Amino acid sequence: MAQVLRQCVVTFVRLGSTKVAHSTPGIRLNNHRLYLKLLGGGVLCQFSLFSWKGSRKPDVDSSDSWMSEPITSLDELKQNGDDMKCKMEAMIMRIQSEFVHAVEKEELEEGGKKFLVDRWLREQGGGGITCVLQDGTVFEKAGVNISVVSGILPPNAVQQMRARGKKMKGANLKFFAAGISSVVHPRNPHIPTVHFNYRYFEVENDDGEKHWWFGGGTDLTPYYLEEKDVVHFHKTLKKACDGHGKQLYPKYKKWCDDYFRVPHRGESRGVGGIFFDDVDEPSQDKCFEFVTDCAESVVPSYLPLVQKHKKDGVSYPEREWQLLRRGRYVEFNLIYDRGTKFGLYTPGARYESILMSLPLTARWEYKHSPPEGSREAQLTEVLKNPREWV
């Protein structure tokens, strides 16, 4: 899942191919206070999502736990604490660290692997930090990617970046994009796959007029339906939305169901969540608060499901079913996902970061159909007919 950010990153690199200027193993500190605070009350915890509001402006306080040095220097981030570009970069650095540490904790508790941290820079400016955990004990593949890029774009490329874009004027537009994107494929089929992506864009017309907007979403792809888990997941996202308007969750829940539809199979990729784009109201700060709340709701919405199911027993048919569903996940990502498609069509794109979302293993069988009344059929029914969960 990449959505608009990847698209934007790669339409951007059309102007010159991405080169990994250098790659470092990254700064790995053991400061877990942030995500421990977030994980808080254990399984299905529903603590306040708004505890960070007071410290959001600089948000570099957490920098000692970031996965690597940021793309913009820490000094610059500190000095420009009011600039949304810097605020966004600091926020996604923090969220990346919190999410990676939360996932890694579950993995290490079972004697598994640590994330690999790949920091890459573009020669033309900007770069990203790709964190990957592959072939672990709890997680088969988990990727948490941030990217911060800027440059010049032709207007039709900019136009592609917006789901319902406003007209941009000028031949070559100044452009900035920062975002976090993640997919986690656990090994146990009783733990769902999760995906989230939060992103911020700025585009400046030839006449100096500036546009900015936010986009993002979090969605869940279970292999077996555990209604309680899905309700918890949606409730947590709804809570993050509700603080910014009661209308948001229903609107973005529906957008998510629509976006992740796989038309040729007449089913959804998963049980949804929230999805939005072109968010630029009521103010930049309010939008940022909203996106931050959504991003902060990933850990409490998802990690309890990992904790609850990571030791569940698994049968061979359950694993087979998981692999078949992963095949469907690949179908959506490679055929329909806007960002992946535009990304990969672009020469010089950093395809390893784009394809990080694919599972380690997937399977396709001719005319596979789960037996009537089975738990597999029960999931299929929900994917064909999306439900309200809250």
Added chain:
Amino acid sequence: MAQVLRQCVVTFVRLGSTKVAHSTPGIRLNNHRLYLKLLGGGVLCQFSLFSWKGSRKPDVDSSDSWMSEPITSLDELKQNGDDMKCKMEAMIMRIQSEFVHAVEKEELEEGGKKFLVDRWLREQGGGGITCVLQDGTVFEKAGVNISVVSGILPPNAVQQMRARGKKMKGANLKFFAAGISSVVHPRNPHIPTVHFNYRYFEVENDDGEKHWWFGGGTDLTPYYLEEKDVVHFHKTLKKACDGHGKQLYPKYKKWCDDYFRVPHRGESRGVGGIFFDDVDEPSQDKCFEFVTDCAESVVPSYLPLVQKHKKDGVSYPEREWQLLRRGRYVEFNLIYDRGTKFGLYTPGARYESILMSLPLTARWEYKHSPPEGSREAQLTEVLKNPREWV
């Protein structure tokens, strides 16, 4: 791999969704004389490809060995032996049977499985016969599909069906398409995957002007490079082409290299073969002879490789590499293949026949790179820089 045929089948079904009117286990006779004749001299045999020329006109002599009753009734095929629609249907029925039996023979010799035969009809006319062997001993997944469809199409849909299409006139064009499409994924990584597709189209303008053309190709995707095998494969295709003009093989070999390029990875799907579209010269009969020769060259180009390698020893890393390469195969089919894309975008498409081309299992690893000097690196080198093989 579906190319234009699928596109055509599915743009066609836009006018009404495909319904499987009935599905039969198909007629399975043990008359193996045809493919035995083709298999002839054993490993790497290079016998004449033109032995069928004398009997091409009716071509229903082989009907007792077809996988199922044809889509058009046998009587109609017999009575219209001069109509290219009937000649093409009879030819692809024969090729399907010969290829299925040749593949199945290799499988059954090792105590494996038989092909499943799925005959499906469209309520609006036409249909197809899908033959699938899944999770076998020698073959992990093999699909051999024919379809014969006709109806009415808007002109821009017709336009999409041609790689370099001539202008069609009129709002609703009468349309016919018949083709065979196949992908074989063997279990042993020392046997390459093969794909072929041969197709015939007719379109009639509002003013009664008729267009017809042929398209097709055969290409090889090895996991380990065996130069002798690749040379044999290309030589066999070249021989089929050469009888119709020495210029054809080099032209269609290059077209194949271009078509199966995976731009985001800067590598080809495999070691190529031949690929062509819009073939309508010098005459319908000559084109048909050419396409028939190409289709008949599949068994002698590929089956010797199966026979040669099916008992080769396989290590765990070799299997892992095969699965990674299968991931690349999925990437090409779902992201770039014209037919698959347009097919799956169309509501009501028979997606099971379209996705039959996907392997049973595929794998994606972050930044996998084979060690320098390894056999895996040797293959990668050839995929990055396509060679001349003949």
